[in-house]
Amino acid sequence: MAVMLEGGEFMSIHLDRTVTQNFDEAIGREWLDTNGIGGWAGATISNGHTRRYHGLLVAATHPPVGRMVLLSKLEETLVRDGARLELGTNVYPGAVHPQGYRYLAAYTQDFSPLFTYEAGAIVLQKRVVAIHGENTTVIQYKVIEAPADFQLELRPFVAGREYHSLTQANADINRESQLSGDVWSYQPYAQVPALYMLVPGARFVAQADWYYNFEYLREKERGLDFHEDLFTPGIFTISLQAGAQLTLIVSTENPNGRNADNLLAGERARRKNLLTALPIADDLTRALSLAADQFVVRRGADLKTIIAGYHWFTDWGRDTMIALPGLTLVTRRYDDAKKILRVFAENIDQGMLPNRFPEAGEQPEYNTVDATLWFFVAAYKYFRYSQDKVFLKETLLPAMADILDWHQRGTRYGIHMESDGLLAAGNPDIQLTWMDAKIGDWVVTPRNGKAVEINALWYNALAIYARLLQTVGRNKKAQIYQALAEKVVQRFAQVFWNPQGGYLFDVVDGEKSDGAIRPNQILALSLPFPLLGRNRARQVLKTIEDHLLTPVGLRSLSPQDPDYHPTYEGSPFLRDSAYHQGTVWAWLLGPYLTALVRVRGKTGQKQGLKLLQAVRNHLAEAGIGQISEIFDGDAPHTPRGCIAQAWSVAEIGRAYLEDLLHEGPSETITPLTKSRHC
Structure with missing residues (x-):
């Protein structure tokens, strides 16, 4: 099964043939390599596609958006002595063909995805690397063993579409491509960028054709359209032998004159340099640092997001501010953090940060309501790490x-400070907090009024501003x-404490107090300036552990609540109905770990380190x-949603380094003491 290897420059994840040659296991695991401008290469480890988003070159045509699936697949066939090994x-309706996963002896991920095939007597390794800062994928083949010369056939499959859509066979597609020297070029439609491939020493034979009804299993599970037709312009053929190496470039720019091996080596060196800046280089820190790199991308000419x-x-504004400390500060990428804060600061309007930059520009x-308040936390942490007074001022x-x-x-949206100092926002028809699922006119988790985490953030915004002004x-x-x-924290104690339950109300709106047990209250313990004294903090932490804690995050609602949904699956309606109604969110493990150490000290630290094994x-x-x-709310907590989420990686990484390993800046928080107001 999966084995984590601690040795070497990169922490490696190795999957042996018990996984790779089992169809259900191989089709259920996905690889992803991103390019730093919003694009990527990615598929399942079987290299069968299960999502419309899979592809060898998914280009960001207007970084970090304007994504298009250009090269969907590159099908490899080994030809020797008349035998064809595909x-x-x-996946097609009722069939899997070819079944090349049966030749996949191992999958390894170190600095990028590495596939090892054993087909007949041939052992072939393939590495895929997305090049940082451009819409380019490098694919390198190495022949480890071969008894004699053989032919490698490469058949490109092109989608040429916007990444949310699917392609069906049509007469509009361009059926002609060109090969000039070692560079092949093809533009599927007039409005789609041209696709280039550098294939050294290859012979290309035009065989334009449509392949029909590729079936995408994850899309089917999500209740969406799940069949696609893909176009292939022809086949490349290259002669190889033992010890040979073939490195391709796939790009939206003409790669003529570029050295593919140098590109790959440069990207490897860039990723290695990310690890040299880390304060500690254990296996988990290295893994999370490379995971973090996938999310930090360019916006505009010289800013980041x-x-x-x-x-x-x-x-998204909220996700960006929550994720910033764990992606850029604990990893010592201060310049990136500064560029991210700048791009959002420049877009503040009426005292609000953008929640989202639309894809069409x-x-x-x-x-x-919360993205703007998280800005204070991100900015405060940036200053504590960098001590950048010029940017602060x-x-x-x-x-x-x-x-x-x-x-x-x-x-x-009615966001305002009331006379008691607390922050109120919204109405029953608007979703302004992170629990923001809405189906038509139905707000699934209405939280208008005074939400507990919003007021914990509001108090922190005020305290942070005061602290930085003093600086x-x-x-x-x-x-x-x-x-x-101080006025806010005193009123918080009066309004949000639930004396019957021994925890915090989730939302207070006039005379109504929502006693649903949700994870939002954990922020009153975990933010830079906590709002609870030690006795109440212990009660809240115990409530969280009794109702919400799982090995992979916190449930969004107690299983004892009648509105609890244990699984997140099915149609968009069913999934949105469960999104914040019991579904486990991995990012909340970060605030929980911070609170755990603050409340229980060294005992909490040991508990947190043990918890991270999952x-x-x-x-x-x-x-x-x-x-x-x-993840699903009930065991075995099946992973759902995005396979890679910024704040999941960030908050777990932040808490691991700052709280469990004490590798953050010196602690300057207001301590949890009996003398706090609540």
Whole structure:
């Protein structure tokens, strides 16, 4: 089964033939390699596609968006002594053909995906690497063993479409391609970028044809269209022998004159350099650092942002601010963190951060209450790590002042500070918190009014601003905001504590107090400035553990609640109905681990390290080397949603380094003591 190897420069995840040659196991595990501008290469380890998002070159034509699936597949066939050994795997209605996974002896992921095939007496390795900063994939073949010369046939399958859609056979596709020297070029449609392939020493034979009814199993499970037709312009043939190496370039730019092996080596070196900056280089830290790199991408000419999750998310404000510390600060990527904070600070409008940058380039969407407040936490942590006073004075503090001013007098969606100092927002028809599923006009988890984590964040925003003002010597203004923060934390104690249950109400709206046991209250313990004293913190932590804690995250609702949904599957309606109604969220493991150490000290530290064993195992379970977005609420907690989620990786990595290994900046939080207001 899966074996994690600690030796070498990169932490390796190895899957042997008991996984790779078992169809259900191989088709259920996915690999992903991203290019730093929003695109990727990715499929299952069988290299059979189960999603519309799988492809060898998924290009971001307007980084980090405008994604298009250009080269869907490159089917390999080994030809020797009249025998044809097909390494590909495809699912069709009622059939799997070819069944190349039967030749896959091993899958290894170190700095990138590596496949080892044993077909007949031939042992062939294939490595796939997405090149950082461009829409380019490098594919390298190495012949480890071969009794005699053989032919490698490569048949490209082209989708040429927007990544959310599917292609059906049509008469509009261009049936002609060109080979000039070693560079093959093909533009499937006039409005689609041209596809280039550098295939050294190859002979190309045009055999234009459609292949019909590729079946994508994950799309079928999600209640979506799941059949696609793919076009193939022809076949490349290359003669190989033992010891031979063939390295291809697949790109949206003409690769003529480029050295494919140098490209691969350069990308390997870039990823190695990421690891040299780490404060500690154990296997989990190295794995999470490479996982983190997949999400940090370019936005505009010289700024950065964070992709929320693969394969269908772009950059979202809330996810970006939550993920920033774990992706860029604990990994010591301060310059990237600064560029991310800058791009969002430049887009603040009416005191709000964008919740989402639309894919078609329209104006940002401002429809969240918490993304803006998470900005304070991300900015505060950035300063604590970097000590960058210039950026603090010139960018962060002015942005914070504008935000607080708007929130005190009121901004969009009824977001405003009430007379008691607490923050209220929304109405029953609007979803503004992270529990934001909406089906038609139905808000699945209505949380309008005063939400518990929003007010924990609001208190932190005020306390952080006061602390940072003190840092730059603006003590008089700092005292004003510190006094307001004290007012908020006192009122928080009166409004949110549930004396009958011994935990915090989830939402308070007028005279109504929602006693549903949800994980949002954990932020009152885990944020830089906690709101609970030790006795109540212990009670909240116990409630979380009794109702919500799983080995892979926190449930979004207690199983004892009548609205609890234990599984996340089926149609969009069924999935959205369960999204925040019991589904486990991996990112919440980070706040839980922080709270665990704060409340229980060294005992909590030991408990947290033991708990992370399930996360280590998960790295070889769904998206190899990644952490999924969500899991089913009931055991065995099947991974669901995105196979790679930024805040899942980030928050677990942040808590692991900061709280369990104490590798963050020196602690400056307000301690949990009996003298706190609640």
